[in-house]
Amino acid sequence: MKNIKTLFVFLLPLAVGLILASSCASSKITMKSGAQLWGENCVRCHATPSPSAYNDIDWETIGLHMRIRANLTAEETNKIVEFLQSAN
Template identity: 40%
Template sequence: MKKYIYSLCLLGVIVYSCKTQQTTSPTSETNSAIANLSNEEILKKGEDLYSLRCGRCHGLPTPSDFTVEDWKPIMAAMAPKAKLTAEETNWVLAYVNANAKK
């Protein structure tokens, strides 16, 4: 009986720890910080973060390998793994979207 209870507890911990994280939507504070930067600065910050944070775990695809619509779910899934803030996620998304396949 104890083994059964311990097994259920362990299974619950495993399931809970595998739960996916959702990125937060940009706030007005994030939007105002982005508004204070020029488009070139945003794209440069996005490119730097993309190279540094996204390239730390795997090879980087060229942003033009995917369309703007393809990048949305990719970023939604990968931003939490790269530990990007909402602001950083927006910068990377701006960079990949600017260079996405047309």
């Protein structure tokens, strides 16, 4: 049980810290194109998807799904989806 309390004491400050950090994040993602982010992020788990695999509306839905599953930021997701929509 001592281990469990230690775990809780570790996770609580982590959660609070992440909330604070997430509200003031900075990034160099702004310098990357959607094509570059598509090439770098999708391939970390699976082959890069073909833009023609889905239509514009479907890419919006898949983008939201992958944003959560793959821990993507809003900016990364938006750029990737815009690239896929422009190239399909």
